[in-house]
Amino acid sequence: MAKTIDLWGKTYTPPPKGMYAGQPGKGPEGKKCRDCKHCARIRLSKTYTKCRRMERFWTGGKATDIQATAPACEWYEVPHNAEVTGRAAAGREGPR
Numbered sequence: 001m002a003k004t005i006d007l008w009g010k011t012y013t014p015p016p017k018g019m020y021a022g023q024p025g026k027g028p029e030g031k032k033c034r035d036c037k038h039c040a041r042i043r044l045s046k047t048y049t050k051c052r053r054m055e056r057f058w059t060g061g062k063a064t065d066i067q068a069t070a071p072a073c074e075w076y077e078v079p080h081n082a083e084v085t086g087r088a089a090a091g092r093e094g095p096r
Helices: 052-057
Strands: 005-007 010-012 039-043 047-051
Touching (some): 039 052, 047 052
Antiparallel strands (some): 039 047
């Protein structure tokens, strides 16, 4: 359950922390940052999730990390490897 903040009689849900290319939640319904073409998992001593559209602003700190479970933003793009999957991607049909 997301936290909510009550300000001046209105209830708000604060955005996830991190450096996103757009506002999380403005992308396709039901899609997450982890489903996006721009989501990068940087593996060093730990794994850091970042948005490739913001790569020029990356720092060594967690301020530029994103949450993979955050709702997709308006810059969401389907990954190339997810557009066609299964036997159709291999150019084969099923058994006849």
